[in-house]
Amino acid sequence: MQAGEDVLVVGEAAVDGTPRPISWEMLSAARQLADAAGGGVVALFMGSGIADAARRWGTAGADRLLIADDPRLAGNMPLAAAAVLTQAMADAKPGVVLVPGTTAGRDYAPLAAARIGAGLAADCVAFSVDDGVLSATRPVLGGRAVSRVRFPGDGPAMATVRAGSFAKAEPGVSQPEVETLDPALKADDLRVSLEETTPKGAGGSRLDAAEVVVSGGRGLGKPEQFALVEALAEAFGGAVGATRAVVDAGWRPHYEQIGQTGRTVSPRLYVAVGISGAVQHNVGMQGADAIVAINRDPDAPIFKIASFGIVGDLFEVVPALTAEVRNARG
Ligand SMILES: Cc1cc2nc3c(=O)[nH]c(=O)nc-3n(C[C@H](O)[C@H](O)[C@H](O)COP(=O)(O)OP(=O)(O)OC[C@H]3O[C@@H](n4cnc5c(N)ncnc54)[C@H](O)[C@@H]3O)c2cc1C
Incomplete structure (x- = not known):
């Protein structure tokens, strides 16, 4: 990670379009890393009917907010989400990309990493930047040990972040530049789409x-x-x-x-x-x-x-x- 490079952080919408709790934690993680590296936070929120929720979320620490609001992005389907994330990476040219370590994030982050040939550390709980090199801490062996991985190479370093690892950021602390990201989705990206969501009670x-x-x-x-x-x-x-x-x-x-x-x-x-x-x-x-x-x-x-x-x-x-x-x- 070069000094002054931005952190691209992704928030995740719940079924009702509001940010999942981990989305607030993601902004804390991104803010800490961006401040350590002297860069900014570019936040990406994608989904269907999520624009208002995204705007509020972005004020919890983003400098720039990309909103991809499109019915084809309902349900965080991995192929479409990977395509939008790759598009946002091409736009923001970040040094680091942080994705929620949710079921959806664990699906699309590796897809996006493979597409651009970036390294990805999964399930991270802490980060540090030493001499411009990003390190990530991740529990292994079911939590019995922790490993520390480094990203010494060029190009964006990608990581998924475990829920509960960072404090939740509060809205109203920043006024990001808000931009619309029109998803450039190809037929291949839409091979899987959401048909319907059935609530499972208090589940x-x-x-x-x-x-x-x-x-x-x-x-x-x-x-x-x-x-x-x-x-x-x-x-x-x-x-x-x-x-x-x-x-x-x-x-x-x-x-x-x-x-x-x-x-x-x-x-x-x-x-x-x-x-x-x-x-x-x-x-x-x-x-x-x-x-x-x-x-x-x-x-x-x-x-x-x-x-x-x-x-x-x-x-x-x-x-x-x-x-x-x-x-x-x-
Ligand atoms: C690959 C792998 C993945 C796994 N993934 C998960 C996972 O995602 N989630 C998970 O939970 N487990 C997971 N497990 C299983 C895990 O190892 C444990 O077997 C499981 O969590 C034990 O569940 P338990 O605590 O309900 O049962 P037990 O271990 O049987 O514990 C029951 C407890 O109840 C207490 N107790 C009994 N009666 C009373 C009483 N009257 N009053 C007060 N206390 C009482 C006992 O003292 C005991 O401590 C996984 C295992 C493997 C190998």
């Missing part, structure tokens, strides 16, 4: 946006006992998550699974109920501001990452906690 999209997530694990014993988790989540006005053990057992739908092979969430509060704290689960939630663990085993690994630990029987603790939360929230 995945709610989990992404929730400030409180209450997750349950095998300690609940049987699927009906998840009512305890649901009640606590409802008392907090939060969303329900689950471990893979209970998803694999068919107790809960896969879109609720938190962890390495599920979703990554970064709520203000994460409550782990009857969850042992396997590393594959923890990587999906350790970006939470506070973690409360309820487990009867004092040696459960979850207590190593918990901000507050309650050693006890969840069947006693959770109903009492739910009642307290209801009282406190009126």
Whole structure:
């Protein structure tokens, strides 16, 4: 990365067109890197019917905002998204490109990198610039170790960023130059398009946006006992998550699974109920501001990452906690 080069950062629209929570974190990451390198932040927001949301998002730190608002970009389909990102890169000529490490971002970022022959580091949690060379930190081996990768070559360095790794930027701190990016999509880029979106109740999209997530694990014993988790989540006005053990057992739908092979969430509060704290689960939630663990085993690994630990029987603790939360929230 040369001194003065810009950072191109991508935001991601949820189904309703608003920025996904990670989009605000992306602007923080980009601002930090751009300030370290003496460059600017060029922000790209793409989707269908997203222009107003994009304008507000851009004020959270962008110097220049590219808006690609086109019905063909609905649903963040990878081929079309890769084409728009490549187009934005040709326009902005950035030193670094940051893409959300979401399901969609993990699909289209490598496609765009391959098209222009750029290096890509996936799932990064921190960046630094030393002597003009960008380094990225990324957890490996399911979070048991971290690796540091460097981008010594020319051309843009690309990275996907793990949710929960950076603070959320606030809107209203910058006034970016706003430009429309007309997507130059070819037939090949539209081989996959969104047909329809079917809501799945209080599912995945709610989990992404929730400030409180209450997750349950095998300690609940049987699927009906998840009512305890649901009640606590409802008392907090939060969303329900689950471990893979209970998803694999068919107790809960896969879109609720938190962890390495599920979703990554970064709520203000994460409550782990009857969850042992396997590393594959923890990587999906350790970006939470506070973690409360309820487990009867004092040696459960979850207590190593918990901000507050309650050693006890969840069947006693959770109903009492739910009642307290209801009282406190009126
Ligand atoms: C490649 C790979 C990918 C994986 N991906 C994921 C993933 O994305 N997400 C994920 O969650 N897991 C994932 N796993 C599985 C992971 O390793 C664990 O097996 C799983 O997270 C354990 O789920 P659990 O905590 O619900 O169950 P357990 O490990 O069985 O823990 C149950 C806990 O409940 C406690 N408990 C029992 N009864 C009570 C009670 N009455 N009161 C209080 N506490 C009680 C126990 O002390 C125990 O700690 C993956 C594994 C592999 C190999």
